[in-house]
Amino acid sequence: MNVHREDRTGWGDRDLLAGVAGRDGAAFSAFYRRHLAEVLAYLVRETGDPELAADLAAEVFAAVLLSAARYQSQTDSALPWVIGIARHKLLMSWRRGRIEARARRRLGMEPVELDDLALERVDQLAEAGVGRLEQMLDELPQMEREAVRWHVVDEVGYDEMAGQLNCSEMVIRKRVSRGLGRLRNRLTEMGPA
Amino acid sequence: MSSDFFEEIERQLVAATESGVRRRRWRRPWLRRQRLPWRAPTVGIAAGLATALAASAIAATLTLPASHPKAQVASRFARTRSFTTAGVVPSGFQPESFTAISELTWWLLGTAPCGSHTCTAIVRTTDGGSTFTRIPAPPTAAVQNLRFANARDGYAYGGLQLWSTHSGGHTWKLSQVRGPVEELAIADGYAYAVMSTTTLMRTPVGRNRWRVIHGLGRGALSGLWVQGETVIIQSGSRMLISNDQGKHFSRARGVVRAGDCGYDAVADPFAIWALCTTGMAPDDILLSTNDGNTFTTAAQVPNGPINAFAAAASSVAVASGQGPLYRTTNSGGTWTPVAAPSADWTYLGFTDATHGVALGSFGTKRRQHGRLYYTTDGGASYHYVPIGPT
Numbered sequence: 001m002n003v004h005r006e007d008r009t010g011w012g013d014r015d016l017l018a019g020v021a022g023r024d025g026a027a028f029s030a031f032y033r034r035h036l037a038e039v040l041a042y043l044v045r046e047t048g049d050p051e052l053a054a055d056l057a058a059e060v061f062a063a064v065l066l067s068a069a070r071y072q073s074q075t076d077s078a079l080p081w082v083i084g085i086a087r088h089k090l091l092m093s094w095r096r097g098r099i100e101a102r103a104r105r106r107l108g109m110e111p112v113e114l115d116d117l118a119l120e121r122v123d124q125l126a127e128a129g130v131g132r133l134e135q136m137l138d139e140l141p142q143m144e145r146e147a148v149r150w151h152v153v154d155e156v157g158y159d160e161m162a163g164q165l166n167c168s169e170m171v172i173r174k175r176v177s178r179g180l181g182r183l184r185n186r187l188t189e190m191g192p193a
Numbered sequence: 194m195s196s197d198f199f200e201e202i203e204r205q206l207v208a209a210t211e212s213g214v215r216r217r218r219w220r221r222p223w224l225r226r227q228r229l230p231w232r233a234p235t236v237g238i239a240a241g242l243a244t245a246l247a248a249s250a251i252a253a254t255l256t257l258p259a260s261h262p263k264a265q266v267a268s269r270f271a272r273t274r275s276f277t278t279a280g281v282v283p284s285g286f287q288p289e290s291f292t293a294i295s296e297l298t299w300w301l302l303g304t305a306p307c308g309s310h311t312c313t314a315i316v317r318t319t320d321g322g323s324t325f326t327r328i329p330a331p332p333t334a335a336v337q338n339l340r341f342a343n344a345r346d347g348y349a350y351g352g353l354q355l356w357s358t359h360s361g362g363h364t365w366k367l368s369q370v371r372g373p374v375e376e377l378a379i380a381d382g383y384a385y386a387v388m389s390t391t392t393l394m395r396t397p398v399g400r401n402r403w404r405v406i407h408g409l410g411r412g413a414l415s416g417l418w419v420q421g422e423t424v425i426i427q428s429g430s431r432m433l434i435s436n437d438q439g440k441h442f443s444r445a446r447g448v449v450r451a452g453d454c455g456y457d458a459v460a461d462p463f464a465i466w467a468l469c470t471t472g473m474a475p476d477d478i479l480l481s482t483n484d485g486n487t488f489t490t491a492a493q494v495p496n497g498p499i500n501a502f503a504a505a506a507s508s509v510a511v512a513s514g515q516g517p518l519y520r521t522t523n524s525g526g527t528w529t530p531v532a533a534p535s536a537d538w539t540y541l542g543f544t545d546a547t548h549g550v551a552l553g554s555f556g557t558k559r560r561q562h563g564r565l566y567y568t569t570d571g572g573a574s575y576h577y578v579p580i581g582p583t
Contacts, residue, residue: 026207028206091537112198
């Protein structure tokens with residue numbers, strides 16, 4: 001991809017998003033390329049459909065652009081934030097029975113055709129991205145890993161998890177919170193992809 | 194990589210970044226959730242928005258967002274048929290759109306399995322949710338929203354289709370529209386519809402005589418809210434108010450540079466709540482108690498972005514982000530959890546200061562089921578209303 005040639009690859013996510021808010025197209029380009037694979041990995045895993053995943057990924061990054069100025073984080077990596085946006089877009093799509101296109105409509109983006117080449121590219125990118133996500137999850141303590149997977153990935157409610165694990169909701173909430181905290185710290189340590 | 198999907202997406206987004214993120218107006222699903230286009234008695238309305246609104250509110254019509262299936266993937270979610278006959282509530286009915294004309298008489302449009310398909314269905318209760326029966330739905334799978342003005346006159350719409358009934362659902366007629374029906378609200382003998390985000394139209398209830406309402410400027414239209422003779426709508430970045438059923442509009446100072454806003458107003462004392470967003474999160478909830486001249490920002494609702502919002506009074510509102518329901522009783526100063534189960538709340542609305550409904554989506558994303566909840570204490574607590582065969 002040769003959309004922008006300015007080198008922003010050494011920048012942290014926080015700086016890139018600040019740049020995006022300041023109309024720096026190269027900063028957006030760097031951010032997009034940095035996180036596209038992880039976003040696709042997450043969406044392919046959730047939907048099992050490369051076509052839907054690609055469509056939603058476009059929507060996710062349009063939302064990133066709209067929200068860049070409001071990004072706030074204690075850590076440098078914005079991946080949890082981006083994955084949160086992806087999860088929200090996915091949930092909205094399932095709930096409404098259509099692919100979310102809210103951010104793209106607001107930006108006035110033109111529809112883009114998905115061809116076979118693009119779908120192959122989705123698989124390639126998702127495969128590359130899934131490794132990083134899985135690696136981070138696998139490094140969590142077992143109970144925290146299960147809690148994060150159940151709640152964040154499989155969207156099981158705290159009450160249901162508590163019932164199945166025979167413990168209080170508070171315990172589950174703490175496990176999820178600690179797990180996500182570790183993920184954030186790990187992402188910061190790993191730095192940009 | 195050759196010029197592919199992702200490269201083109203990047204190109205467009207980089208261009209949008211460098212041009213300063215010029216946002217286009219778009220329809221507001223949460224506005225449909227929160228809107229309370231109360232039907233009002235035809236009375237002389239004195240000058241002043243507060244007076245106008247205080248004189249109304251005898252019933253309510255609440256709706257859920259319309260869907261615009263993306264052709265490329267629509268087959269995954271498509272509905273193919275509808276229940277066009279009266280009968281019992283179909284097994285597995287999933288409510289999507291709620292409308293009411295009194296505390297006792299409600300309708301819900303939703304879906305239910307029908308063989309190997311998913312069909313549109315409409316159910317009605319005339320005893321406040323104790324029992325439900327199925328009424329005929331329009332012969333289409335395209336409608337996702339339902340509004341009734343009274344026991345006879347109603348509208349079902351979605352995408353490019355707008356159907357009307359003047360027989361309580363016994364028969365439905367397809368209307369000619371100018372584009373996608375984005376929003377539809379009913380008040381004081383008129384139905385108002387935003388079509389293609391550019392045109393506001395109006396027809397007398399009971400007839401299909403849609404006429405364009407002028408004087409709204411060139412901005413994209415969204416955030417339609419009507420009550421009595423009052424019409425509030427957002428045109429571009431401006432909030433417009435009419436006190437004469439859309440004959441004349443004046444600009445309220447409204448919400449400035451806060452992104453897309455939807456409005457919800459309550460009477461006695463009059464207040465306008467606005468839900469505004471500039472992106473994914475956080476959304477801002479704002480409140481005006483001076484006819485929209487100035488707004489103050491409420492505290493952030495936990496677990497944003499806000500997915501559903503409704504105001505019960507000038508100081509009381511409920512909202513839900515990506516988790517529990519929250520309620521404020523101090524004009525947005527603080528939000529406290531509501532006694533209701535954890536769910537993805539997709540719709541909230543009030544018919545008056547104490548009675549309201551909530552639609553929640555339970556289960557996992559692949560096996561979701563919708564449930565209707567009802568409140569009689571201004572959103573402090575909600576109880577489950579089963580919708581099933583009687």
